[in-house]
Amino acid sequence: MKEVVLINGKQQSTLSVFNRLTQFGDGLFETCLAENTHLLFWSQHFERLEKGRMQLKINPVSEKMWLEDISTALTIAKMTHAVVKIILSRGESMRGYGFENNIEPTRLVIVSMMPKIPSEYALSICHSGYANNQLLSNIKHCNRLEQILARSELHCDECIMLDNNDCVISVTQGNIFAVKHRVLLTPNLDKCGIAGTRRARVLKIAGELGLQVSVKPLTLQELLECDEVFITNSVIGIQPVISIGEKIFTQQIITQKLRQILKKIKQ
Structure with missing residues (x-):
């Protein structure tokens, strides 16, 4: 069935x-x-x-x-x-x-x-992004027109959604992380976006591993300059990103370490 x-x-x-x-x-x-x-x-x-x-x-x-x-x-x-x-x-x-x-x-x-999940993700940039709305930020309400419009532009495995200031917020169906010099970066979601259940756990695991964690506004250029990028949601868990447009990411050391730990956590 x-x-x-x-x-x-x-x-x-x-x-x-x-x-x-x-x-x-x-x-x-x-x-x-x-x-x-x-x-x-x-x-x-x-x-x-x-x-x-x-x-x-x-x-x-x-x-x-x-x-x-x-x-x-x-x-x-x-x-x-x-x-x-x-x-x-x-x-x-x-x-x-x-x-x-x-x-x-x-x-x-x-x-x-369960859907078929790619082992690695290629990302593009969406022209449709988020509007700032602190009242509804982080509520998983059923009005998802921003994501629907973004998905209509999808020509890769996923696409990155930006806010009004052209800062990175998420992908259409999950959160996004990056690693630079062993610092774990993820966007601040105070004004838009959804803080996922796996996002919270990844931040906790990173702290336990002794990684420095930075939750802050993240520009697209900063993201492209990182060593590793990965995305998360409740269905795919953690999945590595191999490219954003023409930018190729070859490193997955911390991504895979976090991924293996998260796989063992069931609650």
Whole structure:
């Protein structure tokens, strides 16, 4: 079975046109990895979902209910390794932006097969980038037009997204890191972008390895002058970057060290 979809705990894939997810993208999502029914980094994903839910003032869904839905979907799918996407919609309402305080949220669970992942990534630069929005920064809301436009330009494995100041923020589906003289660099995400669950863990591992870590605005030129570049997300883990445009990266020493450590961490 390629995909299993549950809406409010029932196997179906049809959502009402009055659902605010379809009308406005009024919701949040998380994408997790499941290995033998175990959800990797689940607590971090749920914590971020809850943070976004409270910020958007969406009524709560218990962690127990989410886990029951996910378990049901994984059982139906019969996959040992799977991608689990959960979506929390504010719920259904009539036309217009306003909503009742007691609106009942809609929960969706989508279980998919693991995609084929390149062993190395070639990157390009997107012309479509991020607009600064501190209010929505680091919330995984369902309005992803910036990434959609960027993906439409994709001619490589991934592309780098910049902000209004032409500083590097991320790739379309993950965070980006660089290494220069044993210093681990990654962009500051205070004004836009998403701080991924694997990003947080990589920063922690780097500190434990004694690497100097610098989280700061990062220009494209600074990135191109680095020794190593790699990208991260919940599905691919850590993957090395071999090129950005015409720039070739031949070194992966620290990238591979971090990658091997991250592979062993399951929560």
